[in-house]
Amino acid sequence: MDFQLxxxxxxxxxxxxxxxxxxxxxxxxxxxxxxxxxxxxxxWRELGEAGFFALRLPEAEGGVGLGLPExxxxxxxVGRSLLPGPLxxxxxxxxxxxxxxxxxxxxxxxxxxxxxxxxGEADALLVLGPGGAPRDAARVRDxxxxxxxxxxFTPLWRIAxxxxxxxxxxxxxxxxxxxALLAAAEQLGSAARTTEMxxxxxxTREQFGSPIGSFQAVKHLCAGMLVRTELARCxxxxxxxxxxxxxxxxxxxxxxxxxxxxxxxxxxxxxxMGFTWESDVHLHLKRAWLRSGQWLTAAAAEEVLxxxxx
Amino acid sequence: xxxxxxxEEEEFRARLREWLAAVLPRxxxxxxxxxxxxxxxxxxxxxxxxxxxxYAGLHWPVDAGxxxxxxxxxxxxxxxxxxxxxxYVGANFVGLLHAGPTIAAxxxxxxxxxxxxxxxxxxxxxxxxxxxxxxxxxxxxxxxxAVRDGDxxxxxxxKIWTSHAEVADWCELLVRTDPAAPKxxxxxxxxxxxxAPGVTVRPLRTLAGSTEFAEMFLDEVRVPVSHRVGxxxxxxxxxxxxxSFERGTAxxxxxxxxxxxxxxxxAEARRGGRWDDPVLRRRLGRLNAEFRALWRLTQWNVSEAxxxxxxxxxxxxxxxxxxxxxxxxxxxxxAEVLGADSADLDREWVLDRLSxxxxxxxxxxxxxxxxxxxxxxxxxPKGR
Numbered sequence: 031m032d033f034q035l036x037x038x039x040x041x042x043x044x045x046x047x048x049x050x051x052x053x054x055x056x057x058x059x060x061x062x063x064x065x066x067x068x069x070x071x072x073x074w075r076e077l078g079e080a081g082f083f084a085l086r087l088p089e090a091e092g093g094v095g096l097g098l099p100e101x102x103x104x105x106x107x108v109g110r111s112l113l114p115g116p117l118x119x120x121x122x123x124x125x126x127x128x129x130x131x132x133x134x135x136x137x138x139x140x141x142x143x144x145x146x147x148x149x150g151e152a153d154a155l156l157v158l159g160p161g162g163a164p165r166d167a168a169r170v171r172d173x174x175x176x177x178x179x180x181x182x183f184t185p186l187w188r189i190a191x192x193x194x195x196x197x198x199x200x201x202x203x204x205x206x207x208x209x210a211l212l213a214a215a216e217q218l219g220s221a222a223r224t225t226e227m228x229x230x231x232x233x234t235r236e237q238f239g240s241p242i243g244s245f246q247a248v249k250h251l252c253a254g255m256l257v258r259t260e261l262a263r264c265x266x267x268x269x270x271x272x273x274x275x276x277x278x279x280x281x282x283x284x285x286x287x288x289x290x291x292x293x294x295x296x297x298x299x300x301x302x303m304g305f306t307w308e309s310d311v312h313l314h315l316k317r318a319w320l321r322s323g324q325w326l327t328a329a330a331a332e333e334v335l336x337x338x339x340x
Numbered sequence: 341x342x343x344x345x346x347x348e349e350e351e352f353r354a355r356l357r358e359w360l361a362a363v364l365p366r367x368x369x370x371x372x373x374x375x376x377x378x379x380x381x382x383x384x385x386x387x388x389x390x391x392x393x394x395y396a397g398l399h400w401p402v403d404a405g406x407x408x409x410x411x412x413x414x415x416x417x418x419x420x421x422x423x424x425x426x427x428y429v430g431a432n433f434v435g436l437l438h439a440g441p442t443i444a445a446x447x448x449x450x451x452x453x454x455x456x457x458x459x460x461x462x463x464x465x466x467x468x469x470x471x472x473x474x475x476x477x478x479x480x481x482x483x484x485x486a487v488r489d490g491d492x493x494x495x496x497x498x499k500i501w502t503s504h505a506e507v508a509d510w511c512e513l514l515v516r517t518d519p520a521a522p523k524x525x526x527x528x529x530x531x532x533x534x535x536a537p538g539v540t541v542r543p544l545r546t547l548a549g550s551t552e553f554a555e556m557f558l559d560e561v562r563v564p565v566s567h568r569v570g571x572x573x574x575x576x577x578x579x580x581x582x583x584s585f586e587r588g589t590a591x592x593x594x595x596x597x598x599x600x601x602x603x604x605x606x607a608e609a610r611r612g613g614r615w616d617d618p619v620l621r622r623r624l625g626r627l628n629a630e631f632r633a634l635w636r637l638t639q640w641n642v643s644e645a646x647x648x649x650x651x652x653x654x655x656x657x658x659x660x661x662x663x664x665x666x667x668x669x670x671x672x673x674x675a676e677v678l679g680a681d682s683a684d685l686d687r688e689w690v691l692d693r694l695s696x697x698x699x700x701x702x703x704x705x706x707x708x709x710x711x712x713x714x715x716x717x718x719x720x721p722k723g724r
Contacts, residue, residue, distance in 0.1 A: 031412050032342045033636070033643040039341065054708065099341050229718045244721040246707070249714035253661075256713055260658050264640045265633035271343050280629030329622065336625030339606035 109219025130139020162202030181199035217289035289318035383430035387462025403442035467508035486515035664699035
């Protein structure tokens with residue numbers, strides 16, 4: 031047993047972090063927010079060239095041939111960076127949906143009963159549930175209404191009627207679990223990032239003649255954030271290694287909790303600045319809220335985990 | 341990231357399981373919680389069985405009489421003994437997990453030869469004389485004085501929260517040897533015989549009704565200077581080195597126990613018809629996520645320690661904070677499962693619910709742990 035990152039995994043994580051910092055650093059992120067331009071197709075293709083979507087496709091099929099743990103490290107970095115778009119669905123669709131692996135096609139996900147994110151720009155849809163068949167996005171779009179989304183980076187569409195499924199995908203039943211795991215990884219990255227932001231602010235912002243991070247009331251909020259992050263990290267990484275549905279449910283539950291609560295505590299530590307549009311904390315919180323409702327909700331995860339006790 | 345155990349580790353596990361299956365049925369009946377001589381005899385007998393089978397001091401260095409096992413083997417040992425329902429470390433706790441490792445790390449050859457073998461064999465019991473009525477979280481504020489008189493120290497003061505004091509042979513005692521020095525620099529570490537003249541032990545009753553710990557009064561107790569471990573006035577460093585080791589794997593068995601309890605709670609809820617209540621069911625589901633993750637965090641910390649040659653990282657405080665709260669939550673959920681029976685002290689889990697209230701206080705309160713996490717891991721400035 032050696033439950034630590036290997037040297038290759040550390041290198042992969044550093045590489046992805048560098049790539050995202052270069053292509054979607056804070057300035058680019060805020061510019062994209064102000065412009066409201068949606069998915070950057072050029073960046074999407076760059077990610078495709080870097081192997082972002084084809085990470086787990088076999089090398090014989092033009093992929094990178096890595097596994098779930100590596101995907102988790104990649105999506106943890108996505109969560110840190112606030113990079114928008116249906117990256118998880120496109121990653122899962124690499125292979126069955128033409129162009130997804132290369133970043134040519136944008137694939138969104140349709141979970142019956144839920145709003146669909148990025149439907150307006152999607153070329154194809156993964157339908158969750160039995161089969162998880164890809165669908166023609168244009169046909170679904172005709173029967174959908176745009177929602178004014180709480181997350182400025184994530185346009186949402188409400189589907190009016192039932193959606194018929196196309197032919198099921200091979201291995202489609204694993205889609206929800208894998209999507210939940212990768213969403214948990216994004217939540218983990220976000221939780222770690224909002225912790226860093228809070229610590230950075232608390233260490234420099236002075237009140238009463240001292241950095242506010244020297245006050246226990248603030249210090250204890252930050253400590254709580256780290257504890258949530260590290261417990262979620264172990265749950266997410268272990269679930270990536272075992273791919274066990276119960277372990278994935280636990281990982282999603284704890285990572286959702288860490289992302290949402292850490293963003294809220296980080297906002298609190300930032301004080302009045304945390305309540306402004308200019309701060310990035312609200313962007314993390316809003317995305318964390320959305321992800322909590324996607325792939326596997328807390329209620330569903332708790333039922334899976336309760337079922338495991340029988 | 342590899343969660344699989346090596347062939348060697350699995351072999352170690354298989355032999356241990358075989359041995360546990362053979363010896364556990366031969367254990368005598370467990371003594372009652374207030375039968376202190378009985379508890380001592382039970383705990384030391386178990387330690388002797390471990391010693392004879394080669395499992396005593398598994399993770400101690402070989403030159404201290406230990407087996408030099410890897411952190412992973414130690415993890416497997418703790419997991420399997422708990423799973424098999426073997427006795428806890430009990431009265432041997434301080435000797436095996438604190439005083440012993442301190443002597444192993446800082447003692448002279450004579451001190452190691454005198455004190456370590458009896459700990460490993462279960463012949464001698466140690467207790468811990470650290471906290472004082474005026475020095476709890478601020479342990480370094482301790483005031484028990486030791487004044488040099490020839491080749492002895494003369495020790496006066498009082499200690500509190502001393503577990504197993506009634507049955508201990510030795511006490512690892514922190515005393516102030518230089519009242520003029522800054523508080524962390526005037527402390528020394530002494531081994532004191534519990535039957536020395538001037539030592540008085542008064543049991544303290546816990547809110548659970550039992551006498552888990554005691555107050556200890558020291559009135560001009562003479563302790564040979566040769567019983568000091570480490571240099572004079574260096575006792576704080578001597579102690580802190582081993583306190584950090586203790587946090588790495590101290591709760592492994594308890595996490596395994598919590599997972600077993602959780603499964604038993606689910607079974608009890610189904611028997612009592614409470615399983616149909618989605619609020620309760622989901623609460624237990626959430627606890628399942630919690631304890632599964634705590635187990636993974638343990639494996640993470642052990643793997644990290646293995647990579648750094650046994651030096652535990654900062655994961656201990658993270659673990660302790662989350663675990664102590666989770667365990668209290670577990671017994672709150674148990675009370676909900678029990679319903680009206682949660683007021684019956686003879687029902688399973690009711691006493692545990694009371695005992696668990698100490699977890700967020702003992703071995704460093706949650707508030708102190710949060711300070712440690714904030715200052716040592718996150719690098720936030722020290723407060724006043």
